[in-house]
Amino acid sequence: MKTQFDKVLLEEGEIRARVSELAKAISADYQGMDPLLVCVLKGAVFFMADLVREITVPCELDFMAVSSYGSATDSSGVVRILKDLDANIEGRHVIIIEDIIDTGLTLSYLSKNLRARNPASVEVCALLTKPERRKADISCKYVGFEVPDTFVVGYGLDFNEDYRNLRFIAAMPEEGSR
Numbered sequence: 001m002k003t004q005f006d007k008v009l010l011e012e013g014e015i016r017a018r019v020s021e022l023a024k025a026i027s028a029d030y031q032g033m034d035p036l037l038v039c040v041l042k043g044a045v046f047f048m049a050d051l052v053r054e055i056t057v058p059c060e061l062d063f064m065a066v067s068s069y070g071s072a073t074d075s076s077g078v079v080r081i082l083k084d085l086d087a088n089i090e091g092r093h094v095i096i097i098e099d100i101i102d103t104g105l106t107l108s109y110l111s112k113n114l115r116a117r118n119p120a121s122v123e124v125c126a127l128l129t130k131p132e133r134r135k136a137d138i139s140c141k142y143v144g145f146e147v148p149d150t151f152v153v154g155y156g157l158d159f160n161e162d163y164r165n166l167r168f169i170a171a172m173p174e175e176g177s178r
Contacts, residue, residue, distance in 0.1 A: 005170035009147055012167040015127075015155055018144045019047065022125060023054030025142060026095065034058050035093040037125075038085065040110070041065040043099035046156035046164070047127045047144075051097065062087045068106040079109040089119045099156050100128040100147075104136035111138070128152065128169070150174075 026035070034057070039048040041063050052061060065083035094114055101107055107124065114122050125142035132149050147169070153159050154166030163170075 004173075005153070006150070006173050007171045008168050009152060009171055010145060010155075010169040015144075015167075015169065016050070019050045019127075020054050022142050022144060023051050023056075026051075026125065027056040030057050030059070030093060030095075032057075033093045034060065035095050036060045036062060036087060036089060037095050037097050038114070039063045039097045040099070041083065042164070043156045043158065044097045044127070047099055048097040051125070060087065064110070066106055066110060068109075079106050081113070089114060089117050092119050094119045094122045095142075096122065096124045098124060098126040100130070100152070101126045101138060101140060102130050102133050104134045104138040107138050108136035127155070128157075 037048060037052060037055075037059055039045055039061065042065070048061070052059065062085045063083060064081065064085055066079055066081055068079045096107070096110060096114070098107060101124075107126075111122055111124070123141040124139065126140050127144040128147050129140060129143050129145075130147055130149055148171075150171040151159065152169050153163035153172055154169040156164050157169065158164045159172055
């Protein structure tokens with residue numbers, strides 16, 4: 001299956017090891033705080049599932065679905081909340097779990113939206129970041145990997161809903177979709 005991609009950027013073992021390191025850092029930072037992990041659907045669900053199994057402090061999970069892409073591969077910058085939180089976050093320590101920070105526009109909107117709900121704190125944990133694409137000033141306390149400015153799939157990241165189930169992260173071909 002790997003042959004249809006330009007390049008495998010991160011193998012399963014690399015991802016697993018880094019997720020474990022991120023979980024250790026979160027566990028150390030949130031001792032006695034019972035953080036609320038907010039998974040940004042759909043892309044971050046694989047990352048959050050693996051991450052939360054490695055976190056050693058009590059924590060809760062919730063989910064948000066936001067859209068800024070539609071079927072395009074570049075963020076439109078217009079963010080819509082498709083599914084909001086079930087939990088009240090006032091006074092809670094919130095960690096937004098994101099698959100990838102690209103332009104940062106969606107995450108900037110989401111962070112402002114959550115901060116307006118008066119949590120004790122809001123931090124971000126992202127599996128991937130593309131700093132050269134950044135259009136918004138985003139603070140991300142926990143980062144898995146920095147990736148080049150290319151369209152990536154696997155481990156929750158998709159192209160038209162395909163490839164989320166890959167255990168690795170790969171670059172899509174520059175020309176053509178498959």
